[in-house]
Amino acid sequence: MNLKIAVLPGDGIGPEVILQAKKALYAIGEVYNHEFVFEEALMGAVAIDKTGNPLPEQTLNLCLNTDAVLLGAIGDPKYDNNPNAKVRPEQGLLKLRKELGLFANIRPIKPYKALIESSPLKREIIEGADFTIFRELTGGAYFGTKTLNEEGTHASDLCEYSEEEITRIAHLAFKSAQKRRKKLTMVDKANVLETSRLWRKVVQKVSEEYSDVALDFLFVDNAAMQLILNPKQFDVILTENLFGDILSDEASVITGSIGLLPSVSLGEKNALFEPIHGSYPQAKGKNIANPIASILAAALLLEHFGLTKEAHVIYKAVEKAIEYKVVTVDLKPDSKFGTNEVGEFVSNFI
Amino acid sequence: MNLKIAVLPGDGIGPEVILQAKKALYAIGEVYNHEFVFEEALMGAVAIDKTGNPLPEQTLNLCLNTDAVLLGAIGDPKYDNNPNAKVRPEQGLLKLRKELGLFANIRPIKPYKALIESSPLKREIIEGADFTIFRELTGGAYFGTKTLNEEGTHASDLCEYSEEEITRIAHLAFKSAQKRRKKLTMVDKANVLETSRLWRKVVQKVSEEYSDVALDFLFVDNAAMQLILNPKQFDVILTENLFGDILSDEASVITGSIGLLPSVSLGEKNALFEPIHGSYPQAKGKNIANPIASILAAALLLEHFGLTKEAHVIYKAVEKAIEYKVVTVDLKPDSKFGTNEVGEFVSNFI
Ligand SMILES: CC(C)[C@H](C(=O)O)[C@@H](O)C(=O)O
Ligand SMILES: CC(C)[C@H](C(=O)O)[C@@H](O)C(=O)O
Numbered sequence: 001m002n003l004k005i006a007v008l009p010g011d012g013i014g015p016e017v018i019l020q021a022k023k024a025l026y027a028i029g030e031v032y033n034h035e036f037v038f039e040e041a042l043m044g045a046v047a048i049d050k051t052g053n054p055l056p057e058q059t060l061n062l063c064l065n066t067d068a069v070l071l072g073a074i075g076d077p078k079y080d081n082n083p084n085a086k087v088r089p090e091q092g093l094l095k096l097r098k099e100l101g102l103f104a105n106i107r108p109i110k111p112y113k114a115l116i117e118s119s120p121l122k123r124e125i126i127e128g129a130d131f132t133i134f135r136e137l138t139g140g141a142y143f144g145t146k147t148l149n150e151e152g153t154h155a156s157d158l159c160e161y162s163e164e165e166i167t168r169i170a171h172l173a174f175k176s177a178q179k180r181r182k183k184l185t186m187v188d189k190a191n192v193l194e195t196s197r198l199w200r201k202v203v204q205k206v207s208e209e210y211s212d213v214a215l216d217f218l219f220v221d222n223a224a225m226q227l228i229l230n231p232k233q234f235d236v237i238l239t240e241n242l243f244g245d246i247l248s249d250e251a252s253v254i255t256g257s258i259g260l261l262p263s264v265s266l267g268e269k270n271a272l273f274e275p276i277h278g279s280y281p282q283a284k285g286k287n288i289a290n291p292i293a294s295i296l297a298a299a300l301l302l303e304h305f306g307l308t309k310e311a312h313v314i315y316k317a318v319e320k321a322i323e324y325k326v327v328t329v330d331l332k333p334d335s336k337f338g339t340n341e342v343g344e345f346v347s348n349f350i
Numbered sequence: 351m352n353l354k355i356a357v358l359p360g361d362g363i364g365p366e367v368i369l370q371a372k373k374a375l376y377a378i379g380e381v382y383n384h385e386f387v388f389e390e391a392l393m394g395a396v397a398i399d400k401t402g403n404p405l406p407e408q409t410l411n412l413c414l415n416t417d418a419v420l421l422g423a424i425g426d427p428k429y430d431n432n433p434n435a436k437v438r439p440e441q442g443l444l445k446l447r448k449e450l451g452l453f454a455n456i457r458p459i460k461p462y463k464a465l466i467e468s469s470p471l472k473r474e475i476i477e478g479a480d481f482t483i484f485r486e487l488t489g490g491a492y493f494g495t496k497t498l499n500e501e502g503t504h505a506s507d508l509c510e511y512s513e514e515e516i517t518r519i520a521h522l523a524f525k526s527a528q529k530r531r532k533k534l535t536m537v538d539k540a541n542v543l544e545t546s547r548l549w550r551k552v553v554q555k556v557s558e559e560y561s562d563v564a565l566d567f568l569f570v571d572n573a574a575m576q577l578i579l580n581p582k583q584f585d586v587i588l589t590e591n592l593f594g595d596i597l598s599d600e601a602s603v604i605t606g607s608i609g610l611l612p613s614v615s616l617g618e619k620n621a622l623f624e625p626i627h628g629s630y631p632q633a634k635g636k637n638i639a640n641p642i643a644s645i646l647a648a649a650l651l652l653e654h655f656g657l658t659k660e661a662h663v664i665y666k667a668v669e670k671a672i673e674y675k676v677v678t679v680d681l682k683p684d685s686k687f688g689t690n691e692v693g694e695f696v697s698n699f700i
Binding site: 088144156160190204242250 | 439494505571596
């Protein structure tokens with residue numbers, strides 16, 4: 001297979017971890033005779049620094065015309081604590097999601113056996129947990145009109161949703177539930193928000209086409225609690241953009257480290273693969289960032305193109321790295337292995 | 351002391367747990383020679399059933415003219431899954447918060463020694479955790495304009511904040527931090543939301559008056575993770591309405607049960623005390639609901655009026671109940687004690 005992949009290393013540890021994902025893909029390409037052509041482009045704080053624009057035209061065009069996008073991480077503290085910054089790295093990511101129409105972000109959550117002890121949660125709580133979060137990604141308060149009055153004393157964000165936006169991701173989530181344990185939990189705040197009530201109504205309607213899937217509802221405050229009290233109750237979770245942002249990061253603690261979790265963002269035509277962790281600027285250049293989430297993002301990419309066998313080789317390699325404790329310090333505080341060594345282990349295993 | 355207390359038992363288990371809180375207050379009154387006069391009124395689904403209005407005029411007037419409000423819980427599933435219901439129990443609570451100007455909801459989080467094992471989190475993670483969440487309660491998406499188009503296919507919620515709204519709760523939170531470990535963590539989503547950027551700016555400004563308090567910022571997705579990974583890092587958390595709703599319920603898992611946590615909501619003139627759990631309709635009338643959160647809400651009420659000694663007697667009584675395992679099934683699955691027995695134990699201890 002020939003694949004053209006746009007690579008956006010981004011900020012902070014992004015470039016280091018993405019390098020390891022590329023190494024894994026190169027190794028797969030050699031062994032299984034595929035050609036992966038990588039083309040790098042700028043996005044985020046690095047793009048602002050070099051071009052003034054967090055998503056340069058060139059980057060967007062590249063992403064629109066490749067088979068897939070592989071993204072590192074976005075964000076730089078120099079923008080975070082400056083509420084007056086007009087241009088921010090995240091705008092690049094949000095614009096890319098919107099322009100590529102990446103309406104569904106999918107995050108599988110499942111603890112690794114060898115890592116169960118490194119979770120802050122007790123073994124009996126997380127052992128056997130296995131669920132997937134479907135987060136709507138191009139709507140809600142992320143993209144609604146924002147205002148700030150001239151005096152800078154009053155601000156607003158509009159959260160909006162339409163029936164179509166809810167319907168299309170609901171279908172994806174129900175289809176996924178059909179292939180899993182046939183349970184879908186819709187998370188919202190329908191006792192307060194109008195958009196949540198629309199979500200409930202639309203999801204109820206869509207559910208009529210999936211009578212084999214059991215549908216239930218949780219308020220987001222309760223869901224934040226249930227994820228920790230009893231994560232095994234979940235199979236597929238469906239929720240809007242901001243709730244999904246919060247809950248999927250929270251859910252990462254089940255696996256012991258956010259450094260292990262990849263996600264895929266899907267549109268009608270495009271797909272973007274990334275680790276769910278952020279740019280972790282404190283770790284930049286120190287060879288301590290965990291590359292596994294990025295390597296697994298590469299595996300999700302392979303699966304997306306039907307290269308299931310190849311993806312499983314990567315899963316296996318990652319499992320072995322964890323089993324042999326060839327892992328970074330987030331997983332083993334006294335580890336002598338760094339980003340590079342973990343990446344080497346994985347690509348050598350392939 | 352003479353106190354006139356409006357009691358709103360509300361829905362589900364509300365009446366049962368509030369009864370135990372009243373019993374504790376009666377006992378305190380007798381022993382320490384205070385007169386607590388309770389006046390009950392309707393709010394929530396019960397109020398809708400009897401009057402069509404989730405917050406009848408009479409209830410509101412009572413609350414405006416008493417020293418404090420003691421609230422059970424609000425909510426009924428018959429409204430939750432009916433997105434078309436025009437009147438809902440929660441409207442009563444939201445209106446009450448707004449009319450009484452209860453802009454700050456304060457939730458102390460601290461695990462009980464005797465219950466550390468019942469948390470889903472490991473002992474070493476939670477032992478020693480001790481923090482307070484300041485949640486803004488009368489602004490944000492809860493109270494902004496909501497729209498639903500005529501076809502019922504498009505909905506919106508407006509999240510709004512003004513400098514004054516942020517300033518007043520920020521002062522409360524900083525003052526509390528000064529009396530504690532002098533650390534304040536502001537939680538927002540300033541990389542995406544305009545209102546969050548206003549929060550950051552205003553809180554930075556207010557912080558200049560509290561130079562002895564260390565201020566840091568966390569994005570809400572990261573905060574949802576940090577609360578579980580390392581809750582001991584927190585002292586005072588300050589956040590907006592919806593984030594506070596989610597994070598404070600999530601934080602309840604640290605203590606092993608949401609049935610243990612009270613909160614106080616403060617305005618310029620009024621104060622409302624309640625358990626943070628919901629109406630838990632499945633448990634209604636079964637004598638299994640945990641009354642401790644409500645009893646502790648009564649203790650917070652006493653503290654609020656300077657009756658520190660009396661409040662501490664209640665804390666002591668609750669600790670003893672937990673130590674002697676006179677607790678409900680949420681804390682001890684094979685417990686033979688119910689709501690009533692736990693309440694009796696506490697008021698007898700007083
Ligand atoms: C960087 C930020 C804008 C982004 C988001 O909130 O969507 C990130 O947290 C994520 O979850 O991908
Ligand atoms: C019942 C509901 C409207 C309420 C809220 O979201 O504020 C509750 O969850 C709470 O936290 O007091």
